[in-house]
Amino acid sequence: xxxxxxxxxxxxxxxxxxxxxxxxxxxxxxxxxxxxxxxxxxxxxxxxxxxxxxxxxxxxxxxxxxxxxxxxxxxxxxxxxxxxxxxxxxxxxxxxxxxxxxxxxxxxxxxxxxxxxxxxxxxxxxxxxxxxxxxxxxxxxxxxxxxxxxxxxxxxxxxxxxxxxxxxxxxxxxxxxxxxxxxxxxxxxxxxxxxxxxxxxxxxxxxxxx
Numbered sequence: 001x002x003x004x005x006x007x008x009x010x011x012x013x014x015x016x017x018x019x020x021x022x023x024x025x026x027x028x029x030x031x032x033x034x035x036x037x038x039x040x041x042x043x044x045x046x047x048x049x050x051x052x053x054x055x056x057x058x059x060x061x062x063x064x065x066x067x068x069x070x071x072x073x074x075x076x077x078x079x080x081x082x083x084x085x086x087x088x089x090x091x092x093x094x095x096x097x098x099x100x101x102x103x104x105x106x107x108x109x110x111x112x113x114x115x116x117x118x119x120x121x122x123x124x125x126x127x128x129x130x131x132x133x134x135x136x137x138x139x140x141x142x143x144x145x146x147x148x149x150x151x152x153x154x155x156x157x158x159x160x161x162x163x164x165x166x167x168x169x170x171x172x173x174x175x176x177x178x179x180x181x182x183x184x185x186x187x188x189x190x191x192x193x194x195x196x197x198x199x200x201x202x203x204x205x206x207x208x209x210x
Contacts, residue, residue, distance in 0.1 A: 004146060004148055007086050007152065009039060010082070011041065011088075012043055013045055014095070016077075017056075019091045021058060021062070023197060025067035027200065029067040031204055035208055045075070049074055050074055077099070080102065082106060086109065087111075089111055093170070110207070111158075113193065116200065117199035118194070118199075119162060120199060121165070123158060147209055151208075174192070175193050
C-alpha cells in the first residue's frame with residue numbers, strides 16, 4: 001500500500017541559520033516520536049546565507065533539546081519551496097508578510113510560530129469546553145482518520161479561534177534575531193521559541209491519529 005504523503009511544515013526566518021533551523025530540527029525530532037515518517041519539517045530564509053550551517057549557539061540549543069544540527073545547510077525561500085508546504089511557521093510578522101508576497105494563496109496557512117501555538121491552545125480549550133457541555137466541537141480531531149487530514153485541516157479550524165488567541169502585545173508574536181549578538185540574545189530567542197515548539201509538540205502528541 002502506498003505510504004501517505006507526510007504533512008509538510010516549513011519554518012522561516014531571515015538568514016536560515018539561527019531561528020528557523022532550531023524550529024525545524026526540534027519540531028522534526030518531536031514529531032518523529034509522535035508519528036515516524038508522518039511529518040517533514042524543513043526551513044528557509046527570506047535572505048538566506050545559502051549553504052551555511054546552523055550558527056553554533058543555535059546548534060547548542062538544538063542538541064540540548066534532543067535534536068540534531070547535522071547535515072544542515074541554509075537555503076533561500078522560493079515560491080517552489082512554498083508550494084509544497086501544508087503549514088508555514090514564521091519567526092516574525094515581517095517574515096509572514098514576505099511569505100505572502102511570494103505566494104498570497106498561503107494566507108490561511110501561514111502563521112508566526114508563537115501565534116500558531118497560542119491558537120492551538122485556544123482550539124483545545126474551546127473543544128474541551130464544548131465537550132464538557134455536551135456540544136460538538138466542529139470537525140474534532142478524534143474524527144480525523146489520519147494525521148494528514150488532521151493537520152491539513154488545522155488552518156481552517158484555527159481561523160475560528162484566532163480572535164481568542166490575539167497577542168496582548170505585538171512583540172508576543174515575534175522571535176528575536178540573535179545573529180551576531182550576545183549569548184544572552186540567543187537565550188532570549190530560546191525563551192521565545194521553545195515554549196511555542198513544546199506547545200505544538202504537545203498538541204501533536206495528544207491529537208494526532210497514529
